[in-house]
Amino acid sequence: MPGYKVHISGSFVAGILVLLGLVNIGLYVIDPEQVVALLVVCVLGGLFPDIDTDSKGKRLFYSGMLMLALALIYLKHFQWAAYLGVLAMLPGVSAHRGWTHTWWAMLLVPMPMLILPYYIYGHPLPTLLPYYVAFVTGYFSHLFLDREF
Template sequence: MPGYKVHVSGSVVAGALVLLGLVNIGLYVIDPEQVISLFVLCVLGALFPDIDTDSKGKRIFYSGMLLLALSLIYLERFKWAAYLGVLAMLPGISAHRGWTHTWWAMLLVPMPMLILPYYLYGQPFPTLLPYYVAFATGYFSHLLLDRKFI
């Protein structure tokens, strides 16, 4: 199975293809600051399926999650830090290549990025959708490279 470097590279390629496709058909206008966030989410999405095992990808993923949680705490966004903590624990309740390597997890895992901001802060779905798509694209690239769709 591919290692974390292949999954990171695959997610960057997949993210670039999706981004260029959306720009080309007029559904997305490039915002450089947002694009950086989208690519980070794409890479995190690609690393997520393997965080249920001891791997370099797991350490990178959780290092990023720790930085994000600490940033949220510093900004006094304790509710978001708590949600992040609960979501980060989910892979620990399954075996490797369990639910984290399924197509439905690819769609459900990033769902809190749409639902929580909508219900807690009234953020409209169109402003949240790029973040969901970025994470799901990275997740898809991981499953594709692991041959879960073949």
């Protein structure tokens, strides 16, 4: 079973490959700041399935979530910080390699990144879709490396 370093590397490589593929077919224009954000989201997606167990990957994931929550609070986006907190608690209610290691969770877990900003703030879906794809790509790399398919 791969450890957190393999999952971080795998999700990073998968994210780069997807970005290069999308650039190659003309669906994405490189914006360096957004690329960094997308790769961070991709790595978080790659760590997410193992946050239901005590691991280094779990600690890294929650460290990233904590920094994001603190940034949201600093920016006075309290509602978003609350949504993030609820989503971060979900894996704590299941057994390891339970629902977090399923293909449907790979598609459903990042869905709030599309739905909430669209319905609450009216953000257009095309601006949100890259972050959803990045998280799903990282998540897919984790399931692939764990041989869940």
